[in-house]
Amino acid sequence: MDPEELATLVARAREGYWGPLARAVTVVENSPPWEVIVPRAARPCHVVGITGPPGAGKSTLTGRLIESLADAGQRVAVVAIDPSSPLSGGAVLGDRLRMDAFLDGRPGVFVRSLASRGSHGAVAGSTRNVARLLELSGLFDVVLVETVGAGQTEVAIVEVADTVLLVTVPGLGDAVQTIKAGLMEVADMFVVNMADRPGAAETARHLRLAAGRTGVVHQTVALDGTGVAELRAGIEERWRWLQAEGRLDSMRRDKWGSDAALVAEAWVADCATSVSLNPDEAMADSVEKILKEASQRWTR
Ligand SMILES: Nc1nc2c(ncn2[C@@H]2O[C@H](COP(=O)(O)OP(=O)(O)OP(=O)(O)O)[C@@H](O)[C@H]2O)c(=O)[nH]1
Ligand SMILES: [Mg+2]
Numbered sequence: 623m624d625p626e627e628l629a630t631l632v633a634r635a636r637e638g639y640w641g642p643l644a645r646a647v648t649v650v651e652n653s654p655p656w657e658v659i660v661p662r663a664a665r666p667c668h669v670v671g672i673t674g675p676p677g678a679g680k681s682t683l684t685g686r687l688i689e690s691l692a693d694a695g696q697r698v699a700v701v702a703i704d705p706s707s708p709l710s711g712g713a714v715l716g717d718r719l720r721m722d723a724f725l726d727g728r729p730g731v732f733v734r735s736l737a738s739r740g741s742h743g744a745v746a747g748s749t750r751n752v753a754r755l756l757e758l759s760g761l762f763d764v765v766l767v768e769t770v771g772a773g774q775t776e777v778a779i780v781e782v783a784d785t786v787l788l789v790t791v792p793g794l795g796d797a798v799q800t801i802k803a804g805l806m807e808v809a810d811m812f813v814v815n816m817a818d819r820p821g822a823a824e825t826a827r828h829l830r831l832a833a834g835r836t837g838v839v840h841q842t843v844a845l846d847g848t849g850v851a852e853l854r855a856g857i858e859e860r861w862r863w864l865q866a867e868g869r870l871d872s873m874r875r876d877k878w879g880s881d882a883a884l885v886a887e888a889w890v891a892d893c894a895t896s897v898s899l900n901p902d903e904a905m906a907d908s909v910e911k912i913l914k915e916a917s918q919r920w921t922r
Pocket of ligand 1: 683816
């Protein structure tokens with residue numbers, strides 16, 4: 623995308639026009655991550671990734687968090703990644719409805735669903751750019767990114783999130799599953815949602831042990847908002863902690879490197895689709911062909 627066009631849209635958005643902001647988001651969303659350069663924002667905002675197994679209550683909890691943050695005078699942008707699977711396509715509208723239920727008459731809340739078209743790597747990369755764009759607009763204090771399901775997209779969101787919130791539900795099985803998914807290591811805060819169900823305290827204990835830290839496990843009932851104020855306070859506390867002593871800056875620097883690696887990976891995967899390979903040749907030869915194609919097509 624033309625950087626000037628993006629700058630114009632962002633400038634209009636800064637004047638408080640939701641239309642240009644929505645258009646800029648669409649442009650960035652639809653551009654492969656290697657084609658967009660989102661300039662660094664002068665003022666950082668807290669990017670919070672909300673992830674966890676399907677059906678854990680992420681959208682419901684996100685809605686509650688929006689409400690709680692907006693009540694506290696925070697301006698919030700929300701990005702929800704829609705499932706690309708036709709089986710779960712119905713969740714798209716469901717997500718919107720549950721989120722919109724909290725938006726009536728609340729200025730400063732921008733909610734956007736992104737379709738997860740294309741390869742995982744490209745989608746994750748574009749989503750990271752959308753989060754950066756929302757930060758750049760200067761219109762928000764917090765950007766929430768809800769990712770659906772399990773896998774690459776979910777883990778890749780880590781590269782853009784300052785805080786990763788892992789939402790689980792009561793039951794040892796689920797906790798173990800999330801650990802297996804490798805999310806345990808990347809999560810900064812844990813939520814046992816559906817705490818109205820039996821076993822919530824036990825799951826919280828289990829998570830606390832597995833995480834090896836204390837005080838980072840919250841229990842919520844997203845349905846009625848129980849525990850959400852405490853969760854918001856925890857999120858705000860972490861933001862204050864990150865901003866102290868240059869922690870945020872050094873963390874973002876580290877993540878920038880791994881993000882670049884992911885974008886490069888997505889680029890190579892994209893190029894690989896147009897290379898004809900032969901299963902009889904050595905793997906190294908196939909890899910070389912792909913890398914050659916990728917470097918030939920790279921024109922910046
Ligand atoms: N009992 C109970 N049900 C809840 C709670 N939070 C959410 N739910 C219900 O759980 C179901 C799934 O909630 P969602 O918010 O759609 O969960 P999700 O994690 O966003 O789901 P996906 O986006 O499909 O992965 C809905 O029917 C909610 O009403 C809770 O705290 N307690
Ligand atoms: Mg959801």
